[in-house]
Amino acid sequence: MVMEEKKFELVSFALCPYVQRARAILIEKNIKHDIKFIDLDSPPEWFFDISPMEKVPVLLVDGKPLFESMVRGEYLDEVTEGSLHPLDPFDKAVNRAWIEYGNTILSETYDLFTTSDEKRFKQITASLDEKFDTLEDECLQGTPFFNGDKFAIIDAVYAPVFRFHIALAQYNDFGFFDDRPQLCLWRDTLLSYDAVIKSVPEDYANELDVYLRKQDSIFSSKMKA
Numbered sequence: 001m002v003m004e005e006k007k008f009e010l011v012s013f014a015l016c017p018y019v020q021r022a023r024a025i026l027i028e029k030n031i032k033h034d035i036k037f038i039d040l041d042s043p044p045e046w047f048f049d050i051s052p053m054e055k056v057p058v059l060l061v062d063g064k065p066l067f068e069s070m071v072r073g074e075y076l077d078e079v080t081e082g083s084l085h086p087l088d089p090f091d092k093a094v095n096r097a098w099i100e101y102g103n104t105i106l107s108e109t110y111d112l113f114t115t116s117d118e119k120r121f122k123q124i125t126a127s128l129d130e131k132f133d134t135l136e137d138e139c140l141q142g143t144p145f146f147n148g149d150k151f152a153i154i155d156a157v158y159a160p161v162f163r164f165h166i167a168l169a170q171y172n173d174f175g176f177f178d179d180r181p182q183l184c185l186w187r188d189t190l191l192s193y194d195a196v197i198k199s200v201p202e203d204y205a206n207e208l209d210v211y212l213r214k215q216d217s218i219f220s221s222k223m224k225a
């Protein structure tokens with residue numbers, strides 16, 4: 001069932017990893033939607049009226065704003081047929097817990113390419129390596145998707161993380177995926193999955209490259225070296 005009676009519009013900026021989650025869920029669930037990109041450096045006045053945290057993305061549902069990724073993702077899942085969460089309450093809670101873990105990985109990944117502090121750069125590299133190790137050793141089950149053979153909300157959360165790391169690895173070998181076959185399988189499944197591919201604009205890779213280079217950071221100096 002598609003929510004044809006409601007109008008969905010996402011407001012975001014083109015490279016935002018959080019909007020990729022929303023789009024992957026919207027696409028997976030066949031929900032018709034529009035997307036409007038704004039410049040986060042000089043957002044339009046109306047943006048402050050719809051975004052109490054002054055962050056993107058915001059989902060407008062018949063013009064009414066909904067912020068925060070997890071809330072938005074679960075709302076979209078609940079108002080359409082079928083669920084992209086496990087049905088068992090414990091399994092669902094486990095998914096939510098690892099989604100929180102993924103949020104931390106995402107935010108550390110952002111720090112990784114924006115920090116200009118050498119000590120911090122090393123700290124985050126080590127911390128991310130530990131987190132990917134934990135995913136490999138304590139969490140993943142060797143299945144293509146997190147819960148088996150079906151795409152779920154948690155997959156929509158980790159896909160943008162993997163997309164960032166594929167881009168970063170072109171310029172610096174962090175070794176995050178070395179000897180981690182389950183992590184590699186999950187990453188490769190997600191990045192070749194239709195809803196994930198379509199969750200970014202066609203010129204995303206180039207735009208991301210330009211954005212990464214523009215940072216005044218340790219990572220951008222490695223890109224330019």
Ligand SMILES: N[C@@H](CCC(=O)N[C@@H](CS)C(=O)NCC(=O)O)C(=O)O
Nearest residue numbers: 016017018054055056057068069070
């Ligand atoms: N917790 C928020 C995080 C969203 C977020 O951090 N968005 C970034 C862009 S990708 C943002 O708007 N940053 C602007 C700022 O922090 O001022 C969510 O899950 O939607």
